[in-house]
Amino acid sequence: MKTDIEIAQSAQINHISKVAAQVGILEDELEYYGKYKAKLPLSIMNDETKKYGKLVLVTAITPTAAGEGKTTVTIGLTDALKSIGKSSMAALREPSLGPVFGIKGGAAGGGYAQVIPMEDINLHFTGDFHAISAANNLIAALLDNHIQQGNDLDIDVRRITWKRCVDMNDRQLRSIVCGLGGKVHGVPREDGFDITVASEIMAILCLSSSISDLKKRIAKIVVGYSAKGIPVTAGELKAVGAVASLLKDAIKPNLVQTLEGTPALVHGGPFANIAHGCNSVIATKTALKLSDYTITEAGFGADLGAEKFFDIKCRTAELIPSCVVVVATIRALKLHGGAHKTDLEEENLDALQKGVPNLLRHIKNIKTVYNLPCVVAVNRFPTDTDREIELLQSICNENDTNAILTTVWANGSLGGRELALEVVRLCEESVADNFSFSYDINESIKSKIESVAAKVYGASCVNYTAEAEKEIETLESLNFSDLPICIAKTQYSFSDDPTKLGAPSDFNITVRKIKISAGAGFIVVLTGDVMTMPGLPKIPAAERIDIDNDGIISGLF
Numbered sequence: 001m002k003t004d005i006e007i008a009q010s011a012q013i014n015h016i017s018k019v020a021a022q023v024g025i026l027e028d029e030l031e032y033y034g035k036y037k038a039k040l041p042l043s044i045m046n047d048e049t050k051k052y053g054k055l056v057l058v059t060a061i062t063p064t065a066a067g068e069g070k071t072t073v074t075i076g077l078t079d080a081l082k083s084i085g086k087s088s089m090a091a092l093r094e095p096s097l098g099p100v101f102g103i104k105g106g107a108a109g110g111g112y113a114q115v116i117p118m119e120d121i122n123l124h125f126t127g128d129f130h131a132i133s134a135a136n137n138l139i140a141a142l143l144d145n146h147i148q149q150g151n152d153l154d155i156d157v158r159r160i161t162w163k164r165c166v167d168m169n170d171r172q173l174r175s176i177v178c179g180l181g182g183k184v185h186g187v188p189r190e191d192g193f194d195i196t197v198a199s200e201i202m203a204i205l206c207l208s209s210s211i212s213d214l215k216k217r218i219a220k221i222v223v224g225y226s227a228k229g230i231p232v233t234a235g236e237l238k239a240v241g242a243v244a245s246l247l248k249d250a251i252k253p254n255l256v257q258t259l260e261g262t263p264a265l266v267h268g269g270p271f272a273n274i275a276h277g278c279n280s281v282i283a284t285k286t287a288l289k290l291s292d293y294t295i296t297e298a299g300f301g302a303d304l305g306a307e308k309f310f311d312i313k314c315r316t317a318e319l320i321p322s323c324v325v326v327v328a329t330i331r332a333l334k335l336h337g338g339a340h341k342t343d344l345e346e347e348n349l350d351a352l353q354k355g356v357p358n359l360l361r362h363i364k365n366i367k368t369v370y371n372l373p374c375v376v377a378v379n380r381f382p383t384d385t386d387r388e389i390e391l392l393q394s395i396c397n398e399n400d401t402n403a404i405l406t407t408v409w410a411n412g413s414l415g416g417r418e419l420a421l422e423v424v425r426l427c428e429e430s431v432a433d434n435f436s437f438s439y440d441i442n443e444s445i446k447s448k449i450e451s452v453a454a455k456v457y458g459a460s461c462v463n464y465t466a467e468a469e470k471e472i473e474t475l476e477s478l479n480f481s482d483l484p485i486c487i488a489k490t491q492y493s494f495s496d497d498p499t500k501l502g503a504p505s506d507f508n509i510t511v512r513k514i515k516i517s518a519g520a521g522f523i524v525v526l527t528g529d530v531m532t533m534p535g536l537p538k539i540p541a542a543e544r545i546d547i548d549n550d551g552i553i554s555g556l557f
Helices: 004-010 016-021 070-083 097-101 118-122 128-148 200-207 211-220 240-246 281-290 302-317 330-336 349-369 386-398 408-429 445-457 466-477
Strands: 054-060 088-092 113-116 155-160 164-166 176-178 189-191 193-195 222-226 231-233 254-258 263-266 293-297 323-328 374-379 403-406 461-464 485-488 508-517 522-527
Touching (some): 004 113, 016 254, 054 070, 054 302, 054 349, 054 408, 070 088, 070 113, 070 254, 070 293, 070 403, 088 281, 113 118, 113 408, 128 155, 128 222, 128 240, 200 211, 200 302, 263 281, 281 293, 281 302, 293 408, 302 323, 302 349, 302 485, 323 330, 323 408, 330 349, 330 386, 349 374, 349 386, 374 386, 374 408, 403 408, 445 461, 445 466, 445 485, 461 466, 466 508
Parallel strands (some): 054 293, 054 323, 088 263, 164 193, 374 403, 461 508, 485 522
Antiparallel strands (some): 113 254, 155 222, 176 189, 222 231, 508 522
């Protein structure tokens, strides 16, 4: 059996100008990055002669080590829509180097449902993440230089909130002490690094609608507090122009193609467990202008990525999705039902029955909290038995939801046609006025947290540490309470405890820290033990990756 990279490297790849021509993009509008990648101008998004198409979100059950295949289904569905005569585009996130060299893998799909060139997309791509890292770290450098040069803003070095970042899983950098070595080398203080995908600059780039909006958001970034407790911003550090200049190319969406030559925009990449988990507003709106169906995905399970897609991205960008696809695998549901990970290839109807409530809770959230139609995409594995498939479909039907088998990993668009037809049907029947959010933006910070915890997670109570209570009080006194919330939580459970699989009930969520991301326009709520700088596993994926004398990469999935 071929690996993902072998399939991608053996595919026929079209010149990017041919891909662009499919959706009416002129050669003069392309900014080439070699023969197979290009950036698009922001003007396409603002073309008033073109109407928006339908927006479809692909999300998933709570992820497990058994795999779900959300990005693979997103790409396969996009190809399948094209194969039945619909104009379609995928709008995806860029992979972070952290998971690529760590344990999770990239974000270019798999099997015969991939975006290519997958090596470029999974590695440096068009340099967007490097630009974001540089922009983030420029603010950090200006901040420390301001303190070194006299500290006119009276910044309290004990209350600096801005961290440096690097796009790598590096636990050694979570907490550091910098400025050592004497007076000329800076002011000694505690500091730390976030992974680039958790940087507020990443969130800002993904939520901005223009260069001017980008600059306004950068100016609002709170980097710390003065000795009197007054927020100090990047605007006060006079960082806005230089930071925005570093992002002048990164803000433009990237055009690539699927294995079947369907256009795809891959742009931005915040994680959904520690950030808002969606690709850029600019890429999504550009795809909506260029196609009748835009298929996008949001990270991890629907309790994380989909919740933030709806409550943050759709609210901020005034987007209304037409329908939702919830990806599930029988393997993962059996794991949620108590089966051991070494026994997932064996038929186990009892474990499947016990694990299905996880899927049903996600379905219920989509339908009753956000009032959107949805379909389940059963991402089929060869070991799934007919009886397991029949049981899963029967349970979904009893809950008024179609569960459709998809085999896009093995068969490309052919394996997603039935799903494509159901998506078209749901989109045509969808009523835009029905869409709703999980909370009112004018509620208090605590009320918004508790709404998501109760309605989406199924929690019975939210507890707050003394530190979180104080931070909420501070943010409300500074008039930040009217922003949406971005809850950082483990991706492995509806709760904040990764060991609670399935659909747990009667559990508490613990909020341990709150911080403001004023530029991004949301409040970050940290729960449980979630970290904004991951570490590498015992055997990192980086150990398997190699390159030969001809420049051919191997071991990349």
